[in-house]
Amino acid sequence: MDLTDVEGDSPTCSMASSMKTWLSDTSKTQRKLSEYTIKTTTAQKEILDQKISKFFYANNVSFLSVESKYFVEMIQALRPGYSPQSRRNLAGPLLDIAHNEVENNLKSQLNEVEGKVCITLCMDGWSSVKNDPIIATSMHTGKQSFLLSTIDSGSDKKNAEYCLKCLKEAVDEVKEKYNSKVFAFCSDNEAKMKLLKEKMKEDDELKTIISYGCSAHYINLLEQEVTPNSILKYIIQIQKFFRNHHQPHGWLKEKGGLMPQIPNDTRWNSQQACINTFIQNYYKYVEIANEDKLEMSITNILSNPSLYREAQHLQKQVDVVSKALDKLQSDTAILSIAVNEWLVLLESEVLDPYKANIRKRMEEATEPFFFVANMMDPQYL
Numbered sequence: 001m002d003l004t005d006v007e008g009d010s011p012t013c014s015m016a017s018s019m020k021t022w023l024s025d026t027s028k029t030q031r032k033l034s035e036y037t038i039k040t041t042t043a044q045k046e047i048l049d050q051k052i053s054k055f056f057y058a059n060n061v062s063f064l065s066v067e068s069k070y071f072v073e074m075i076q077a078l079r080p081g082y083s084p085q086s087r088r089n090l091a092g093p094l095l096d097i098a099h100n101e102v103e104n105n106l107k108s109q110l111n112e113v114e115g116k117v118c119i120t121l122c123m124d125g126w127s128s129v130k131n132d133p134i135i136a137t138s139m140h141t142g143k144q145s146f147l148l149s150t151i152d153s154g155s156d157k158k159n160a161e162y163c164l165k166c167l168k169e170a171v172d173e174v175k176e177k178y179n180s181k182v183f184a185f186c187s188d189n190e191a192k193m194k195l196l197k198e199k200m201k202e203d204d205e206l207k208t209i210i211s212y213g214c215s216a217h218y219i220n221l222l223e224q225e226v227t228p229n230s231i232l233k234y235i236i237q238i239q240k241f242f243r244n245h246h247q248p249h250g251w252l253k254e255k256g257g258l259m260p261q262i263p264n265d266t267r268w269n270s271q272q273a274c275i276n277t278f279i280q281n282y283y284k285y286v287e288i289a290n291e292d293k294l295e296m297s298i299t300n301i302l303s304n305p306s307l308y309r310e311a312q313h314l315q316k317q318v319d320v321v322s323k324a325l326d327k328l329q330s331d332t333a334i335l336s337i338a339v340n341e342w343l344v345l346l347e348s349e350v351l352d353p354y355k356a357n358i359r360k361r362m363e364e365a366t367e368p369f370f371f372v373a374n375m376m377d378p379q380y381l
Contacts, residue, residue, distance in 0.1 A: 039081050040079065040081040040082045044082075045082060048079070048082055049084075049085050049089075049094060050094065050097060050098070052066075052075075052084060052085070053085070053090055053094040053095070053097075053098060054098060056090060057095070057098055063087040063090045063091050064087055066084055066085065066086065066087050066090050067086060067087055071084070072084060106146055106178065107177075107178060109144065110141070110178050110179070110180055111179075117141055117178070117179075117180040117181070118141075118142070118180070118181055118182075118183045118184075119139045119140065119141060119174050119178075119180050119181065119182045119183065119184075120139070120140040120142075120182075120183070120184040120185070120186060121137055121138070121139055121140075121148070121167070121170055121171070121174070121182050121184070121185050121186070122137070122138045122139075122140065122185075122186045122187065122214075123135065123136070123137045123163065123166070123167060123170075123185070123186075123187050123193070124136050124187065124188060125158060125190070126150075128152070132152055132154075133152070133153045133158050134150050134151065134152055134153070135149075135150070135151045135153060135158065135162075135163065135166050136149070136150045136151075137149045137150075137151075137166065137167075137170045139170075139174060139178075139180075139182075145331070148170055148173065148174070149166075149169075149170060149173070151166055158192070159192050160192045160193075160195035160196045160199060161199075163192060163193065163196045164196055164199050164200070164203070164206075167185065167196070167200075167206065168203075168205060168206065170182075171205070171206070171209075182209055183209060183210060184209060184210040184211070184212070185197075185200070185206075185209050185210070185211045185212075186211075186212055186213070186214055187211075187213065187214065188213065188214050188217040189213050189214075189217060189218060189221070189364060189365075197211045210367075210369070212365075212366070212367045212370075213364055213365045213366075214365070215328050215338040215341070215342070215365045215366070216268070216325060216328040216329045216333070217365075218361045218362075218364055218365040219321060219324055219325045219328060219341070219345075219361070219365075220268045220269075220325060221361060222321055222345070222354075222357060222358060222361045223268075223269070223271050223272070223318060223321045223322065223325065224263075224265075224271060225354060225357045226314075226317045226318060226321055226351060226354050226357070227263075227271045227275070227314055227317070227318055231307075231310045231311070231314060232263070232271070232274075232275075232314070234301050234304075234307055235274060235275065235278045235307070235311060236262060236263065236274065237297075237298070237301060238260075238278065238285060238298060238301060238302065239260035239261065239262055239274060239277070239278055240260070240262060241294075241295070241298050242257075242260050242281070242285065243259070243260040243262065247293075248288065248293070248294065251288050251293065252281065252284060252285075252288065255284045255287065255288070256284075257280075257281045257284045257285075258277045258280055258281055259277070260274075260277050260278070260281065261273035261274045261276075261277045262274060268325060268329065269322050269325060269326070271318055272315075272318045272319065272322045275311055275314050275315050275318055276315065278311055279308070279311050279312060279315060282308055282311070285302055286302050289302045289303070316350050317350050317351060317354075320344075320345065320348050320350060320351060321345065321351070324341040324342075324344060324345055327341055328341060334373070334377075335369070335370045335373040335374070336370075336373040336374040336376070336377035336379075336380060337377075338365070338366070338370060339366065339370050339371055339373070339374035340374060340380060342358070342362040342365070342366065345358050345362075346358050346359070346362070
């Protein structure tokens with residue numbers, strides 16, 4: 001029976017009319033299968049790829065993780081219509097896109113300044129996670145800092161001549177790529193960097209560039225000098241014992257002790273961390289020693305009451321230096337602040353025995369224009 005042929009007031013006609021109305025309404029609200037799925041367009045996929053890739057680059061996450069079963073499951077749970085890129089693309093095209101974006105952002109920020117931006121270059125030697133030698137160069141505008149280059153020296157000897165070559169390339173890159181001018185150069189006091197600065201004075205292209213030392217680096221060296229080995233060696237011996245021996249470390253952990261820290265030449269404020277953790281753990285060390293659980297050499301050191309007093313005195317000295325170092329390694333550190341922190345160290349009573357060391361490091365780190373900057377800084381008037 002065709003519902004369109006049914007007319008009248010009979011029950012059959014009424015039911016047929018209702019069915020007709022229902023079918024008509026249903027056809028208007030009919031759903032498509034695509035409405036119950038999440039579709040990722042090509043444009044959306046490109047955006048998601050780049051967002052995920054930046055997470056890997058910024059956090060130094062292994063590219064292998066992008067193909068992890070659980071990573072893929074997580075992404076698909078968040079966005080069922082999207083599949084993440086392979087590690088090959090993460091290390092290739094996507095890395096190029098991220099690099100170009102950073103380059104363009106840098107150019108854009110520098111172009112916002114009228115005329116050529118005056119740049120300070122900083123150069124330092126690093127080691128990669130694979131312990132390969134790296135020459136890292138950063139550029140500073142006075143308000144912002146940018147990584148300019150990281151050069152793997154490979155089989156080349158990382159000496160003053162090689163660093164001079166890298167510096168010339170960096171100066172040219174700043175000029176040609178970013179339309180800016182290098183007017184100053186900062187480095188640490190390593191022997192090859194000292195020689196590099198001497199070679200700069202003999203080079204026609206670089207001799208007009210102001211060069212100076214990194215005050216934060218010099219103060220880190222000073223921190224090592226105000227922690228004499230005559231006392232520190234016993235503290236380190238205790239720290240290493242509880243850090244490197246499984247059972248004593250377990251006993252310390254059970255008593256709520258802190259992880260013992262060891263000084264490291266390349267890790268700033270590590271002397272302070274070593275002394276602080278020794279002092280905080282000291283009575284736990286003694287408690288463990290009194291239970292006859294330690295080697296006799298360690299017990300004998302801990303039984304010396306003067307060691308704890310000497311450690312507390314060292315802590316007072318190191319804390320003053322550490323405070324200055326923290327200020328100079330901050331993002332807001334400037335030359336005038338460096339001068340002020342050196343003067344604070346010179347005036348510190350607790351550092352009286354090391355005045356000669358402070359003056360020597362200050363002379364190595366500062367130049368006459370440091371003091372001009374300090375005299376012109378309103379906060380020190």
